[in-house]
Amino acid sequence: MNPCHDYLNNLTRRQFFSGAGLAMGGVALNLLSPRVRAAAVRAQALESRVHPPLAGFPHFAPKAKRIIYLHMNGGPSQLDTFDYKPKLQDYFDRELPESIRQGQRITTMTSGQARFPVAPSIFKFAQHGKNGAWVSELLPWTAKVVDELAIVRSVHTNAINHDPACTFLMTGNEVPGKASFGSWISYGLGSENNDLPAFVVLTPKFSPKVAAQALFTRMWSSGFLPTKFSGVALRAQGDPVLYLDNPAGVDASTRRAMLDSLAQFNQLAHAKHGDPETLTRIAQYEMAFRMQTSVPDLTDFSNESAATLDLYGPAVKEPGSFAASCLLARRLAERNVRVVQILHRGWDQHGTLPEHLKIQCNDTDRGCYALIADLKQRGLLDDTLVIWAGEFGRTVYSQGTLTRTNYGRDHHPRCFTVWMAGGGVKGGMVYGETDDFSYNIARDPVSLFDLNATMLHCLGIDHRRFSYKFQGLDARLSGVEPANVLQDILA
Numbered sequence: 229m230n231p232c233h234d235y236l237n238n239l240t241r242r243q244f245f246s247g248a249g250l251a252m253g254g255v256a257l258n259l260l261s262p263r264v265r266a267a268a269v270r271a272q273a274l275e276s277r278v279h280p281p282l283a284g285f286p287h288f289a290p291k292a293k294r295i296i297y298l299h300m301n302g303g304p305s306q307l308d309t310f311d312y313k314p315k316l317q318d319y320f321d322r323e324l325p326e327s328i329r330q331g332q333r334i335t336t337m338t339s340g341q342a343r344f345p346v347a348p349s350i351f352k353f354a355q356h357g358k359n360g361a362w363v364s365e366l367l368p369w370t371a372k373v374v375d376e377l378a379i380v381r382s383v384h385t386n387a388i389n390h391d392p393a394c395t396f397l398m399t400g401n402e403v404p405g406k407a408s409f410g411s412w413i414s415y416g417l418g419s420e421n422n423d424l425p426a427f428v429v430l431t432p433k434f435s436p437k438v439a440a441q442a443l444f445t446r447m448w449s450s451g452f453l454p455t456k457f458s459g460v461a462l463r464a465q466g467d468p469v470l471y472l473d474n475p476a477g478v479d480a481s482t483r484r485a486m487l488d489s490l491a492q493f494n495q496l497a498h499a500k501h502g503d504p505e506t507l508t509r510i511a512q513y514e515m516a517f518r519m520q521t522s523v524p525d526l527t528d529f530s531n532e533s534a535a536t537l538d539l540y541g542p543a544v545k546e547p548g549s550f551a552a553s554c555l556l557a558r559r560l561a562e563r564n565v566r567v568v569q570i571l572h573r574g575w576d577q578h579g580t581l582p583e584h585l586k587i588q589c590n591d592t593d594r595g596c597y598a599l600i601a602d603l604k605q606r607g608l609l610d611d612t613l614v615i616w617a618g619e620f621g622r623t624v625y626s627q628g629t630l631t632r633t634n635y636g637r638d639h640h641p642r643c644f645t646v647w648m649a650g651g652g653v654k655g656g657m658v659y660g661e662t663d664d665f666s667y668n669i670a671r672d673p674v675s676l677f678d679l680n681a682t683m684l685h686c687l688g689i690d691h692r693r694f695s696y697k698f699q700g701l702d703a704r705l706s707g708v709e710p711a712n713v714l715q716d717i718l719a
Contacts, residue, residue: 279418279426279566286417286688291719292613292651295413295687296557296568298596300588301394302441302575305622305637306645308349308585311381311666312362316348316624319665320632324625328665335388337578337627338638344625346665347635350582359656366589369597375656376600376609377647378717382660382669385620385641385676390441390576393619393641398447400680400705407451407696408459409680410567412705415450415457415696416689420564423522425460427567428560432553433464435591438574438584448569452698454504459569462556464548468527469519480520526559540598543591554595558602561612575618578627579636600649609650613686617646617679624665643669646679652686654719677711685713 307313324344338344352365357374370377387393392402399406407415410427419426429448434440448459462468498506529537529544532555537544543551550572557568572592577584596616603609621644622637629635643662649655661671681691684705691711695702 277418277420278422279414279420281418282416287690287693288688290652290686290688291611292686292688293611294561294564294566294568294651295613295615295683296561296599297409297570298592298599298614298616299394299397299447299569299571300575300592300616300618301443301571301573302390302439302577303393303618303620303622303639303644304575304588305349305577305581305585306381306643306662307622307624307637307666308351308581309364309367309589310362310379310645310647311643311662312353312364313348313624313664313666314353315664316346319346320348321345321630324665324667328663328667330668332642333388334623335639338623338625341627344623345630346624347626347630347637350633350635357656359658361656361658364589366586367593369594373597373600373649376604376649377655378649378653379645379647379658380660380674380679380714380717381643381645381658381662382672383617383644383646383674383676383679384669385644387620388639388641390619390639391444393639394441394444394447397617397619397676399451400677400707404444404446405451406703407453407457407705408446408448409683409705410448410459410569411450411453411457412694413567413684413687413689415453416694417566417687419566423518424526424560424563424565425519426565427457427459428565428569429459429461430553430556430568430570431461431464432550432570432572433548434550434572434574435587438587439576439578440573441576443571443573447571452703453696456507459567462523462527464553469523522563526563527556529555536602539602541594543595544598549595550592551595551598554599555602558599558606558608561603561608562606577622577636578638580634581622581636582634603650611651613651613653613683614649615646615683616648618644620644621666624667640667642667646674648682648717652718654717657717659714659717672716674714675709675711677707677709678714681706681711682714682717685718 324346353362355361356363356371361374361379363371363374385393385396387396387402395404396402398408414426431443450457494506494509540551540555543549544555546552553570557570560568575588600614603612620639620641623640627636627638643666659672660674662668663670684691684694691704691706695704
């Protein structure tokens with residue numbers, strides 16, 4: 229699908245008469261074959277969906293029907309969370325060996341340093357779960373569900389600065405203007421919910437004590453795909469959607485009549501100009517009308533049990549908190565929203581890492597645990613894929629002054645940790661390995677293209693057969709370079 233194809237597919241008189249003959253043949257076949265009648269019923273059901281899938285999608289039976297993507301914006305330190313390196317204690321304040329760095333590029337924030345002193349994590353690690361995965365003391369709640377996680381320690385990226393790295397993570401390309409993963413998925417698979425967007429974005433609040441990078445809408449934009457596949461961002465505070473209520477004196481029936489008239493004008497405009505974005509506007513007006521009822525019900529936690537609220541912790545009662553966003557993500561999953569993206573800011577610890585990373589982990593740890601546990605107890609984890617990731621990792625050497633109790637870390641694209649859980653993923657395992665300095669990958673490297681190919685595979689999509697014509701190329705979320713599905717982590 230693209231605008232040119234949409235225009236050519238507009239019904240002309242010739243197309244009508246040529247299709248009418250085929251339609252009559254279909255009627256005859258329908259009378260003759262119960263199997264054909266059943267197929268017609270299925271096709272009609274798909275047509276009634278506001279977000280239908282592309283023809284032939286999914287390519288094969290999916291393990292996951294939906295995805296929740298937890299993005300830790302800023303780049304969490306793998307050395308202080310999931311990538312345990314006990315031998316580094318002997319290297320405290322010693323120069324990072326050149327044999328490890330190998331002349332690799334570093335950012336301008338540390339390139340001028342006279343030294344690159346090794347900074348071991350000050351946090352304790354312990355083994356958890358049946359397979360004894362190492363997890364930092366910063367994440368005691370996540371450690372409780374480690375048997376549900378596939379921890380991938382060997383992810384690497386091309387970008388070394390936040391904006392291109394986030395753009396690459398979200399779209400498969402460092403150059404802005406490409407479609408985000410959520411838009412790709414909603415474009416291919418659609419949604420089974422007619423009253424909520426197929427792709428919902430949540431941006432919870434974060435501690436004012438930590439530094440945070442800006443969020444750009446390109447991280448949930450449809451890029452070159454039709455704009456109806458862009459993510460819909462719900463506000464963290466106040467009304468989740470502005471102007472959700474009708475103005476004073478306007479009731480639902482009046483609003484319905486107004487939208488019907490507006491739709492007629494837009495249909496006339498589309499018939500005249502053939503612009504597919506006109507159809508997008510019609511669909512967006514209709515979705516906005518449905519959301520006037522569906523969103524208040526979605527965001528009303530009053531029907532959640534005390535046990536569920538306790539699972540997420542006290543912060544769940546704070547509007548816009550990460551915990552509240554995780555509960556909202558579970559409620560969206562229950563309603564068969566295809567993609568939910570939570571972007572939590574403040575993970576960019578260039579200095580004062582021990583203090584600020586602890587704040588970030590305290591803010592998100594219990595919410596991540598509760599989301600996994602809640603999905604599992606409701607039977608939703610089996611067909612919901614959950615991913616936790618930043619855009620890159622952090623350096624083993626300290627940025628700025630190093631002491632026994634304080635240090636900072638610079639950006640490090642060579643290796644970082646991502647975890648996945650739920651639909652199609654084998655829990656209780658660790659995949660990939662870094663060297664003793666968590667600086668280079670020692671075994672099983674995983675590119676972001678591999679990660680995207682695996683994500684699509686869990687959703688029943690063959691990444692090699694999922695493309696869109698853009699600027700003369702067959703654009704893919706998994707890129708044009710070789711990408712491999714991580715078969716070893718699949719259930």
